Amino acid sequence: MPARLEPTFDNGPAVRQIIAPGTDAEFLDHLIEGMHGANPTELVHSLERMAVDRDAEIEDMCTSNHQExxxxxxxxxxxxxxxxxxxxxxxxxxxxxxxxxxxxxxxxxxxxxxxxxxxxxxxxxxxxxxxxxxxxxxxxxxxxxxxxxxxxxxxxxxxxxxxxxxxxxxxxxxxxxxxxxxxATQKMIAEAVMTDLNTWLYHIRDVSQYIGEVAMFNTEQRRTRQKERGATDDYLATFKLNSPIELVADETDEFDVLNNEEAEVNVDFTPLFECLHIHEALDQLESFRTEYAITRRRQKELIVPTVLRLTDVEASELKELLESIVGFSIIEKATMRKTEGLRSAVDVDELWDSMCQSAITLMSSAIQTVDNAEMLLKVTGVVSLFIQTMESWGYHASSLNHFLMTLFEKYAFLLKKRCSEDFQEIVATDDYMPMPISTIEEYDKIIDVGWYTPDKPREEIVFPCVLPFSQMYPMCCIDIRNFLNQVYSAPDDTINRSSLIDETIRNSLDELLSDRICQPLIERLRSQYPGQIVQILTNFEHFERACIELQGDLAQARAARSRTGPVVLKATKDFHAARQKARDRIFELVNSKINDLIETAEYNWNAMGPVTEPSNYMTELTRYLSNIMNSVLLGLPTDVKDLIYFDALSNAATGILSLPLDPSVPAISPSAMQLLVLDVQHLTSFVAALPQPTSTQLQRRSTSSNAALKDAPVLLNRTVEELSQTISLMASEDPNEFFDISLRSKKYAAVDARNGPVLLDKVEKGSHGGAVQGDGASMMSTNVGGKEKTSERFRRMMGGLRNVGEANRD
Known part of the structure; x- marks a missing residue:
């Protein structure tokens, strides 16, 4: 056991506090507190000593209680x-x-x-x-x-x-x-009913053309019935198809184009009604309207082709197109009437206008290549029937009517073009000779086609005979009548004839007659052959009469359509003016020949020998006048022939009178005077032997040209009256009568007051000139005496002229 360390100071309380806590946090807190202000080594020794003491106590306790x-x-x-x-x-x-x-x-x-x-x-x-x-x-x-x-x-x-x-x-x-x-089931039902509707629409699309064909056939039947009613009743004839009167008159003939046993047509709208009802029940009516409108618009587009050809005479493609449009439009109108709210009038009219514009565009393009009037008439008839059929179902057709007028104008243009070509050929190939007729059948045909009234009754005419006009006149009349018949054959129920047909006919006839007949004939007046010009003049006269008759016929046709007022053709005035030009041309040719003959006159104004026969030019002149009047001008109307005679004789008299008045003629010898008298007498005798005219126009012309002779009974004699009296004055034994107003008005009223003294002076000079030539020794004295007498006579003449002038002023 380690040795105990003696503490240098008392750490007992601190050690007890350190080992007393039951948690690590308290232990650390007391340890830190014990270490604060103490020596760590001593604290360690204190803790070790505490541990030793405790081990000893445990060991003592175990030793004492082991058995227990x-x-x-x-x-x-x-x-x-x-x-x-x-x-x-x-x-x-x-x-x-x-x-x-x-x-x-x-x-x-x-x-x-x-x-x-x-x-x-x-x-x-x-x-x-x-x-x-x-x-x-x-x-x-x-x-x-x-x-x-x-x-x-x-x-x-x-x-x-x-x-x-x-x-x-x-x-x-x-x-x-x-x-x-x-x-999903509702949608399936809607799809199923739409499938049935599409099947129905497909069927409707297939039968639409046939429905249109049946509808247009019925319209044609109504046309026929209306014409029959109009033929028996003039009042009903004034009403057009689809007018209220016509509808009332035709209501006994019931016809249902959508349910017709005869035509085997039966359009059942049940699928449409069921589909409409189901979509309404499903609250999908608006979407159904939209889808149905789209479907019908697509079907409309399938009806109208991209190109339309007018190759066959029956216009089958055009008929199929219009019949399909008719059937489609009838279904649309029937749908609008049979359902409520599915198709509005705006929707139906929009589709109708679209189809009309498409059809007009196709037809306008197709007719550009059509140059056959009959084909165009067929197209016009089909379009007209189409318009009337649609109008009976309440559709407006203003654009189609305008297009129909365009068709009619082109139809009239083609007819006019064909007629113009015929006229051009007729005028170019005519022989300009009176037309010979061999049989009464030919005569009757010409009377029927030409506006010609013969002078003799039909029973008195002996065949063969000759009509005054050439063969071009009846041939042109035939073409004119054919032109009118073909124009009037155009459908008149939809075309406003009063404003379109009448105006077209008038303008076309004016152009044909004036530009294709009158003008070419006027150009032929330049011919030097009087016979041809005479025939042209005769033709002009008959064409003028034909124009007058045409005006009456056109006015009557206009009155039949409840229109009044005259119809005036410009060609009438043109032919009248052309006839005057032809007369003037004949006058010009005849007078030219007369002037040529008069220019050949060879008067020797100083001749001294006796004269027993008239001049050659005078006999030739009268022979020419006799021959031309009895041959070339024989076919002219009497009044025209009289005017030519009058004008020719007046011109001849004036030309003959101008010969002695020529300033180059100083004097007229007695022999020359005798020849002049014989010539004038020959001319006067010729005029006296002519049949005297009775023409009022010639009388008016004669009296207007010489008012002093207005009461003269013989007209042709007036043409040579001045010449005859002037020559008589020149040959008179007492020329002083001319200067006596009372005697002059009785014997020399036609003599010009200015020409008389001049001619008398020339005759006086010629008579004295003849005496001088007979005896040369006495010529001087004769000349002096003649001068004195001439001076005195000149003074008397001047005094007479003054008296005549005063008398004329009075």
Missing amino acids: FINSVNELDRGRDDCTSLGSEILNLVQSYQTNTDNLAAQKKNLVDSRSVRQNVDESADSLRQCLEVLRLSNQVHELVGKQNHYAALRALDDLRSLLRLRESSRYKVLELIEKSIP
Whole structure:
């Protein structure tokens, strides 16, 4: 045992405090406190000494109580053995009790299980009954869907939903699944009914063209019935198709284009009604409207092709297109009328306008290549029938009517073009000779087609005969009548004839008659052949009469359409003016020939020998006038022929009178005067032998040209009156009568007061000139005496002129 260390100071309290705490934290706290202010070495020695003391105490205690400790240990061993025995017995008892308890628990569990199974069986049976009822309704829904009884299926589905609410479907998995499947079943019903609707729409698309064909056929039948009513009743004839009067008159003939046994057409709207009703019940009406509108818009696009060809004479592609549009539009209108809220008027009109514009675009492109008037007329008829059919269903057709007017204008243009080409060929190939007729059949045909009234009755005409006009006139009349008939054959129920057809006909006829007949004939007036010009003049006259008759026919046709007012053709004035040009051309040619003959006159104004026969030019002139009037101009109307005679004779008289008045003629010898008298007498005799005209126009022209002779009974004699009286004055034995106003007005009223003195002076000079030439020795005295006499006579002449002038002023 180590030696004890003697403490240098007392650390007892500190050591006790250090070893007293029961926790490490307190121990450390007291240790730190004991070490504070003390020597650590001494504290260690104090603790070691404390440990030694305690070991000694324990050793003393063990040494003194060793036997008692051993005895206690033995007693404890014996007690432990007894406890072990008792424990084994207790375990045996517990095991026996546990066995009995387990048996009782098993029996009780069997009892409880039996009761639970019975309750579960009862509950399962009740649940099964509930589920079977739900399953029965569910199966019934699917069976109804399979039978396409969609609305009944939807009603059964509503019953199923109500039953699921009563049965608290969340308790059962199968019922929960069935309840969750209800929206899918509703969707299945909606899809099934939409499938039926699409099938119905596909069927409608297939039969749309046939429906349109039947509808347009019915419209054609209504047209026929209306024409028959109009033929028997003029009042009904004034009403157009689809007018209220026509609808009332036609209401006895009932016709349902959508349900017609004769046409084997039966459009059943049941699928549409069912689909509409089901979507309304599903509260999906708005989406159904949208989907239905999209479907119909797609079907509309399938109706309208990309290209339209007008290659066959029946315009089959166009008819198919328009019939499809008619059927589609009728279904749309019927859908709008039979349902409420599915199709609005705006939607239907929008589709209609779209189809119209597409059809007009296609037709406008197709007719660009059409140059056949008959084909265009067929197209016009089909479009017109289409418009009337659509108007009977309440569709507006303003754009189609405008397009129909465009079609009519092109149709009239093609007819005019064809007629213009015919006229051009007729004018170019005409022989410009009066038209010969061999048989009465030909005569009747010409009378029927031409606006011509013969002078003689049909019974008095002897064949063969000759008509005044050339063959171009009846040929042109035939073309004009064909043109009018073809224009009027255009459908008139939709075209406003009063503003379009009348104006088109008037303009076309003016262009054809003026530009294709009148103007080419005017250009042919440059010909030098009077016979051709005479024939052209005759043709002008008949064309002018034809224009007047045409104006009456057009006015009557306008009156038949409840329009009044005359129809004036510009061509009438053009032919009248052309006829005047032809007359002037004939006058020009005849007068030119007369002037040429007069220019060949060879008067020797100083001739001295006797004269017994008229001049050659005079006999040639009268022969020319006689021949041309009795041959070339024979076919002219009497008034025209009289005017030509009048003008030609007046021109001849003026030309003959101008010969002695020529300033280059200083004097007229008695022999020359005698020849001039013979020529004038020859001309006067020729005029007197001519038949006197009775034309009012010629009388008016004669009296206006010479007012002093307005009361003269013979008209043609007036043309040579001035010439005859002037020559008589020149040959008079007493020329001074001319200067006596009273005698002059009786014998020389037609003589020009200015020409008379000049001619008398030339005759006076010629007579004296003849005397001088006869005797040269006495020429001087004769000339002096002649000068004196001439001066005196000149003064008397001047005084007479003054008196004549004063008389004229009075």
